[in-house]
Amino acid sequence: MAVMQINPTRMELTRLKNRLKTARRGHKLLKDKRDELMKQFLELVKQNKELRETVERMIGEVHKKFLIARAVMSSEFLGEALMFPKQKIALKAEEGNIMGVEVPILSFTTESTDESNVYPYGFATTSGELDGAISTLSEVFPYMLKLAQLEKTVQLLAAEIEKTRRRVNALEYVLIPQLTETIKYISMKLDENERGNLTRLMKVKDMMLEEAHNYKARLKEE
Amino acid sequence: MISLSYDTEYAYAVARIQVIENKLLNKDSLYRMVDARTIDEAVKMLQESGYSFKSSSNNDPYEIEESLKLEYKRLYDLMAEIAPEPEVFKIFRLKNDYHNLKVIIKSEYKGYAQDELLLDTSTIPYSELKLMVRDRKLDDMSEEMRNAVLDCVETFNKTSDPQVIDLILDRAAAIEAINIARASKKRFIIELNKIIIDLTNISSFLRVRLMGKTGDFLGNVLLPGGKVNQDLLLENLEKGINGLMEVLASTEYEKLLISSAESYEKGIMSTYEKLSDNYILDFVKKHKYSVFDVEPLVGYLFAKENEIRNVRIIMTGKINNIPGEIIKERLRETYV
Numbered sequence: 001m002a003v004m005q006i007n008p009t010r011m012e013l014t015r016l017k018n019r020l021k022t023a024r025r026g027h028k029l030l031k032d033k034r035d036e037l038m039k040q041f042l043e044l045v046k047q048n049k050e051l052r053e054t055v056e057r058m059i060g061e062v063h064k065k066f067l068i069a070r071a072v073m074s075s076e077f078l079g080e081a082l083m084f085p086k087q088k089i090a091l092k093a094e095e096g097n098i099m100g101v102e103v104p105i106l107s108f109t110t111e112s113t114d115e116s117n118v119y120p121y122g123f124a125t126t127s128g129e130l131d132g133a134i135s136t137l138s139e140v141f142p143y144m145l146k147l148a149q150l151e152k153t154v155q156l157l158a159a160e161i162e163k164t165r166r167r168v169n170a171l172e173y174v175l176i177p178q179l180t181e182t183i184k185y186i187s188m189k190l191d192e193n194e195r196g197n198l199t200r201l202m203k204v205k206d207m208m209l210e211e212a213h214n215y216k217a218r219l220k221e222e
Numbered sequence: 223m224i225s226l227s228y229d230t231e232y233a234y235a236v237a238r239i240q241v242i243e244n245k246l247l248n249k250d251s252l253y254r255m256v257d258a259r260t261i262d263e264a265v266k267m268l269q270e271s272g273y274s275f276k277s278s279s280n281n282d283p284y285e286i287e288e289s290l291k292l293e294y295k296r297l298y299d300l301m302a303e304i305a306p307e308p309e310v311f312k313i314f315r316l317k318n319d320y321h322n323l324k325v326i327i328k329s330e331y332k333g334y335a336q337d338e339l340l341l342d343t344s345t346i347p348y349s350e351l352k353l354m355v356r357d358r359k360l361d362d363m364s365e366e367m368r369n370a371v372l373d374c375v376e377t378f379n380k381t382s383d384p385q386v387i388d389l390i391l392d393r394a395a396a397i398e399a400i401n402i403a404r405a406s407k408k409r410f411i412i413e414l415n416k417i418i419i420d421l422t423n424i425s426s427f428l429r430v431r432l433m434g435k436t437g438d439f440l441g442n443v444l445l446p447g448g449k450v451n452q453d454l455l456l457e458n459l460e461k462g463i464n465g466l467m468e469v470l471a472s473t474e475y476e477k478l479l480i481s482s483a484e485s486y487e488k489g490i491m492s493t494y495e496k497l498s499d500n501y502i503l504d505f506v507k508k509h510k511y512s513v514f515d516v517e518p519l520v521g522y523l524f525a526k527e528n529e530i531r532n533v534r535i536i537m538t539g540k541i542n543n544i545p546g547e548i549i550k551e552r553l554r555e556t557y558v
Contacts, residue, residue, distance in 0.1 A: 071538035072495065072531065072552065075287050079339040080321055084328045084384035116433045122324075122388025123426040123443050124395070125317060128491025131429055 004182045008189035016186065020179040027171040034164045037099055041157045048150045055147050058140040065133035072127045081121035081130060087112060087138070091145075101160045103153040106145050229514045231306035236518045238304055243522055247271055247529055249556045255536050256546045256553075264540055268533065286537045290530050297526045298343045301519065310411060310516055313402040314523060318344040319351070320395040323367070326355045327374055327387055366401070370394030389442050396422075396445035410509055410517050417505055419448035421498040424466070424475065425491070427455050431462050432489055450475070463487070475501075492552055500555040503528055507557060525557030532556070 006012055070078060088111040096105045118138040119131060210216065247255075251267060258264040265275060268289075275289050301311050318341045326348075329335045340348040346363075354360055360368040370390050377386045396419055403415040426443045437459045444452045450470065458465035463486050467479050478501055482494035506524045509517040532553050539549035 067538065067542050067544065068492070068552070071535040072492075074290070074534070075284075076325075076339045076341055077321060079336065080325050080328070081388075083325065083336055083339065084332055084387075086383060086385050116435050119433065120384045120388075122385065122392040123429060124392035124422050124445065125321060125388075128425060128429045128432075128495055131432065131491065132489065135433070 003185045008186040013186045016179055016183050023171055023175050030164055030168045034168055037161045044154050048154050051147050055143050062133055062136045069127055069129040069133050072129055077125050081126045084120055086120035087118045101156050103156055104149055106149045228306050232514045235304040236513050239518050239522045246525055246558045248558050252532055256549050261540050290534055293530055294343055301523055305519055310406045312345050313399050315345045316395055316399055319346055320391045322348045322351055324391050326352055364398055366394045366398040400447040416449050419445050420450045423448055496554055503555055528554050
């Protein structure tokens with residue numbers, strides 16, 4: 001792991017040590033966040049899967065019914081029957097919050113509260129097969145809306161998890177090792193200096209003692 | 223009274239019909255089409271019996287729809303050509319006029335036209351009808367139609383409910399049909415029209431019941447002029463099909479209801495619809511052997527419409543890979 005381009009000074013060391021502490025703390029927090037997000041995500045994904053299966057099953061049914069209605073009615077009569085919808089809905093989109101992630105909350109209100117008010121056509125020229133298709137379609141609508149909300153939430157959560165995971169990894173595998181390395185490098189460098197100093201001092205001491213007592217000359221005389 | 227000169231004309235028309243009648247697809251051919259391995263094979267069978275297709279690759283449902291439309295057009299043209307009293311046949315084209323009206327009026331409120339939904343088998347060409355409605359120049363319409371259009375405009379402005387357009391026009395169509403039937407002085411036509419109205423009303427009753435709507439709503443839906451008393455239907459809405467069977471016991475519709483009750487209880491309308499189509503076809507079949515009157519012609523008209531319906535069911539089923547059993551279940555009886 002590369003050591004940072006830095007002056008190996010004591011001040012820098014303290015600074016780096018502080019950074020490392022923050023990084024470790026951040027790492028732990030992010031990791032917790034990731035785990036919690038993961039937990040929520042898995043739960044939502046499970047819900048999502050169930051809901052999607054329900055919706056797909058219902059839509060499949062709608063298609064089957066429409067197909068049969070389509071078979072017994074000519075396309076013009078079918079088109080006329082459905083050209084002008086009767087029921088109107090108002091869609092409301094709000095923001096919710098899961099672990100700091102902004103997620104959509106969708107809700108709708110129908111203009112008419114009568115649930116049987118979804119058939120926009122008369123009875124003389126339409127087939128009863130169409131009624132079934134329309135009513136199933138209107139039943140599936142709330143589920144579809146819920147599914148849209150859930151799928152978007154899951155998507156947003158996934159993106160957030162990905163982001164958090166990248167941050168956790170960056171901390172864990174890049175920043176923290178880098179900091180540790182650099183700290184090690186600085187302390188080694190400082191130690192090295194320390195030892196250099198010590199040796200130098202001892203040498204100076206030797207030289208000073210030599211000068212004061214003149215040991216070498218005395219040794220020769222003996 | 224029918225003048226004597228009509229007799230010979232009818233003799234000619236009936237003879238001609240009896241020849242082409244034999245070209246109608248019978249049950250065997252229909253079943254063979256259902257069992258055909260490929261769509262092309264089924265199309266080939268259709269081509270052999272006189273249906274025309276633009277090209278040989280017919281997996282496109284719109285192309286089949288086009289060809290069925292053409293077949294309708296031919297049928298009505300033929301009737302206009304050979305029928306000694308073409309005004310009698312107006313009664314059967316009327317529904318197309320009212321269909322066009324619905325499309326035109328709804329287009330107006332929607333703000334854009336959907337001309338592909340207009341039918342050219344109406345009595346008033348749709349281009350003229352469009353201008354009439356646009357400019358509100360309703361003088362050339364029948365009184366019923368004119369009042370209905372005005373009613374639609376007025377009611378829609380008040381309620382913005384597209385369903386009322388259909389309901390008003392369906393009712394007007396029924397009343398106009400009764401007037402034409404009466405004017406024709408033909409017992410067969412009057413009776414046939416009554417049966418159609420009755421069967422439609424019974425179907426509306428059953429459907430409204432399934433939807434869980436109230437009697438007030440049914441009152442707006444029911445068409446006048448049938449043999450079954452409307453009040454009886456309204457009073458028995460809560461009792462569902464069992465109430466209906468009680469009311470209609472020992473009428474001609476009893477058998478029809480009994481046969482469709484079981485599937486209706488499961489919320490399925492298809493059996494009733496199939497059986498009521500069969501009922502109408504049976505009725506016209508019974509009268510097809512008169513030689514000097516309109517019955518065989520009407521018979522052929524219904525038989526051919528019925529055949530086109532069957533072909534649509536089969537081809538839609540084939541294109542979408544619906545199992546043969548489900549297709550056969552929905553096929554109507556045949557005329558020949």
